[in-house]
Amino acid sequence: MCALVDSWLGGLKKAPQMYTDRLSLRAMHAGDVSDIQYHVNTKAVCDNLSYTPHPYTMEMAENWMRNINCSMGNGSCCYWSVCDCATGEFTGSMGLSIFREQDGGEVHYWFGEKFWNKGYCTEAAKRILKYAFEDLKFHRLQVTHRKGNVGSRRVIEKCGFVFEGEFRDELKRFGVYENVIHYSMLANEFLKLNGAGRFN
Ligand SMILES: CC(C)(COP(=O)(O)OP(=O)(O)OC[C@H]1O[C@@H](n2cnc3c(N)ncnc32)[C@H](O)[C@@H]1OP(=O)(O)O)[C@@H](O)C(=O)NCCC(=O)NCCS
Numbered sequence: 001m002c003a004l005v006d007s008w009l010g011g012l013k014k015a016p017q018m019y020t021d022r023l024s025l026r027a028m029h030a031g032d033v034s035d036i037q038y039h040v041n042t043k044a045v046c047d048n049l050s051y052t053p054h055p056y057t058m059e060m061a062e063n064w065m066r067n068i069n070c071s072m073g074n075g076s077c078c079y080w081s082v083c084d085c086a087t088g089e090f091t092g093s094m095g096l097s098i099f100r101e102q103d104g105g106e107v108h109y110w111f112g113e114k115f116w117n118k119g120y121c122t123e124a125a126k127r128i129l130k131y132a133f134e135d136l137k138f139h140r141l142q143v144t145h146r147k148g149n150v151g152s153r154r155v156i157e158k159c160g161f162v163f164e165g166e167f168r169d170e171l172k173r174f175g176v177y178e179n180v181i182h183y184s185m186l187a188n189e190f191l192k193l194n195g196a197g198r199f200n
Pocket of ligand 1: 044045046048049050109110111112115116117118119120121122123144145146149150151152154155
């Protein structure tokens with residue numbers, strides 16, 4: 001039973017509704033908490049995230065949504081629930097941290113395990129890139145993945161991000177130090193890729 005009430009979550013409504021061929025990126029609401037908890041609590045999803053604890057409880061999911069609501073309220077991030085356009089089924093989450101003073105930000109994502117390897121994340125990430133560079137007028141967008149996260153690496157490559165470097169032992173996850181791989185895209189690189197049809 002979710003303890004959140006939509007009337008407390010006005011910040012979440014700032015996420016603009018966006019579509020791709022197969023997906024709807026819509027504002028999160030309290031009714032998404034159980035889907036978020038279920039999918040993030042899956043070991044395969046959780047293991048690949050950088051800071052999320054496992055097991056991941058309803059209370060943690062609710063607190064996460066409250067924090068995102070506050071951060072969206074002050075404009076420091078924007079998060080979407082991603083749903084299958086045909087069925088309305090919740091598939092995952094896309095997010096943007098917004099570094100306003102730098103005209104930049106960072107993209108974040110996870111999808112439920114049963115939706116992996118269908119191209120969903122790449123499709124949604126490309127839409128987020130268009131939003132970041134065309135609507136928010138970003139100069140730079142960054143993204144990282146843990147070294148062993150091959151699925152995330154492929155998403156980043158397919159979007160056309162530029163490799164920046166491997167940061168040694170940047171993350172301590174479940175007691176183990178891990179290297180983190182950093183990438184970015186600048187506005188002029190986005191324009192070139194967009195002109196070549198990469199984000200159609
Ligand atoms: C990373 C993640 C979001 C990718 O979502 P997705 O919808 O499966 O992504 P896509 O289908 O768009 O692309 C995945 C690509 O990785 C490839 N891939 C996945 N696992 C792979 C593996 N073990 N070895 C080789 N390639 C692999 C897929 O084949 C696909 O590439 P392709 O289109 O060239 O065939 C998803 O795996 C996930 O939620 N993981 C857990 C959370 C996470 O890692 N979040 C990101 C933190 S940086």
